[in-house]
Amino acid sequence: MKNFIFQNPTKLVFGKGEIARLNELIPQSVNLMVTFGGGSVTKNGVYDQVKAALKGRNFIEFWGIEPNPHVETLRKAIELGKSNNIDYLLAVGGGSVLDGTKLVAAGIASDEDAWDIVLKGFAERQIPFSSVLTVPATGSEMNGGAVITRAETREKFAFGGNYPHFSILDPEVTYSLSSHQIACGLADAYTHVLEQYLTTPGQSRLMDRWAEGILLSIIEIAPQIKENPHNYDLMADYMLAATLALNDFIRMGVTQDWATHQIGHELTALHGITHGHTLAIVMPGTMRVLKDQKEGKLLQYGERVFGITEGTVEERVEKAIEKTEAFYRSLGLTTRLSEEKVGNETIEIIANRFNTRGVAFGENRNVTGDVARKILHACL
Numbered sequence: 001m002k003n004f005i006f007q008n009p010t011k012l013v014f015g016k017g018e019i020a021r022l023n024e025l026i027p028q029s030v031n032l033m034v035t036f037g038g039g040s041v042t043k044n045g046v047y048d049q050v051k052a053a054l055k056g057r058n059f060i061e062f063w064g065i066e067p068n069p070h071v072e073t074l075r076k077a078i079e080l081g082k083s084n085n086i087d088y089l090l091a092v093g094g095g096s097v098l099d100g101t102k103l104v105a106a107g108i109a110s111d112e113d114a115w116d117i118v119l120k121g122f123a124e125r126q127i128p129f130s131s132v133l134t135v136p137a138t139g140s141e142m143n144g145g146a147v148i149t150r151a152e153t154r155e156k157f158a159f160g161g162n163y164p165h166f167s168i169l170d171p172e173v174t175y176s177l178s179s180h181q182i183a184c185g186l187a188d189a190y191t192h193v194l195e196q197y198l199t200t201p202g203q204s205r206l207m208d209r210w211a212e213g214i215l216l217s218i219i220e221i222a223p224q225i226k227e228n229p230h231n232y233d234l235m236a237d238y239m240l241a242a243t244l245a246l247n248d249f250i251r252m253g254v255t256q257d258w259a260t261h262q263i264g265h266e267l268t269a270l271h272g273i274t275h276g277h278t279l280a281i282v283m284p285g286t287m288r289v290l291k292d293q294k295e296g297k298l299l300q301y302g303e304r305v306f307g308i309t310e311g312t313v314e315e316r317v318e319k320a321i322e323k324t325e326a327f328y329r330s331l332g333l334t335t336r337l338s339e340e341k342v343g344n345e346t347i348e349i350i351a352n353r354f355n356t357r358g359v360a361f362g363e364n365r366n367v368t369g370d371v372a373r374k375i376l377h378a379c380l
């Protein structure tokens with residue numbers, strides 16, 4: 001196990017009706033701005049619950065943080081926050097509203113342009129913020145990361161360092177999600193675990209078992225959610241699984257991959273494919289191209305998650321990859337670039353972007369532009 005420092009400061013407030021606690025959770029003395037997406041919260045009752053909980057308090061609202069939040073929109077929120085001396089933010093929405101609000105929190109506390117903060121990779125200062133989460137998927141409600149898009153250049157980058165003060169997770173708010181949003185959310189959470197698990201075996205028994213527990217839980221609930229998306233206990237397990245998949249708990253002292261995510265971000269930036277869906281397309285390709293490097297973990301994953309114990313090493317590895325792709329497809333997602341009409345032209349753009357940036361991802365830092373090209377060819 002590698003050395004590590006663990007500190008997750010976010011208070012998790014979980015369950016039915018817990019949005020009503022907002023008033024007691026947000027300090028009374030703050031000057032508050034509440035941020036929203038495009039309006040789903042006005043249709044499913046979440047906005048009314050937030051308004052009711054904050055009754056009697058002064059606050060301003062910022063609307064219009066879009067999916068894959070644009071820095072161009074967030075600059076407007078930063079301006080509004082600065083001109084109103086805002087010193088506390090509440091994000092109400094999915095990962096995009098939360099991520100966008102993380103940048104707004106950093107931008108209000110800084111004189112730098114918001115995109116420069118993203119490019120630097122971390123926020124030096126930020127005002128405090130909290131969240132009411134409405135999409136289980138990203139883990140943004142209990143982690144320090146945020147992914148921001150610059151629409152004018154079709155670029156999408158992550159920056160870090162900004163945890164919510166608290167996050168309220170009421171599984172009932174998920175009842176209004178479409179089946180596609182749920183499929184993408186489950187694929188995102190599942191892939192977050194793989195990015196932190198599918199590296200080298202023998203680093204930590206404890207991290208491995210936690211990761212496998214989340215994978216097995218997602219595999220178990222996914223078909224049941226399809227049949228019964230308004231079952232409270234199923235949606236509660238889904239929501240908590242997505243949080244635990246990316247809140248630092250399963251990555252203590254182990255190496256991580258994240259190449260699939262980096263390639264996926266490019267597919268979203270260039271073609272607008274939903275984040276979780278890009279991962280369902282790229283992850284099987286990553287597994288295929290890096291199967292020698294990941295052999296030990298693929299065997300362990302195959303055995304413990306899918307019960308694959310028979311056959312040669314090669315056959316078992318291939319079966320584990322096939323089962324993974326079949327799982328993504330069982331959610332209702334396509335898993336091939338060709339099914340999304342994405343081809344060589346895009347593959348070249350992504351490979352060239354990685355090579356120009358001089359980046360190399362993955363647990364061995366060997367996923368360069370040229371390796372990303374191979375991975376994307378395996379996804380065709």
Ligand code: NZQ
Pocket residue numbers: 036037038039040041044065066067068069093094095096097099134135136137138139140143145146147173174175176177178181185188246261275
């Ligand atoms: O904008 P509104 O009208 O609210 O509609 C949203 C949006 O159109 C809608 N929605 C949200 N809650 C709903 C709902 N519709 C019905 N019922 C509800 N309860 O859903 C749409 C998508 O929302 P979005 O926030 O974009 O989804 P998600 O939570 O999947 O977030 C995706 C973003 O998070 C980033 C992704 O790259 C992407 O930009 N990620 C953030 C991470 C992090 N912070 O750690 C890690 C992830 O790997 C990921 O990269």
Ligand code: ZN
Pocket residue numbers: 138188192261275
């Ligand atoms: Zn993700």
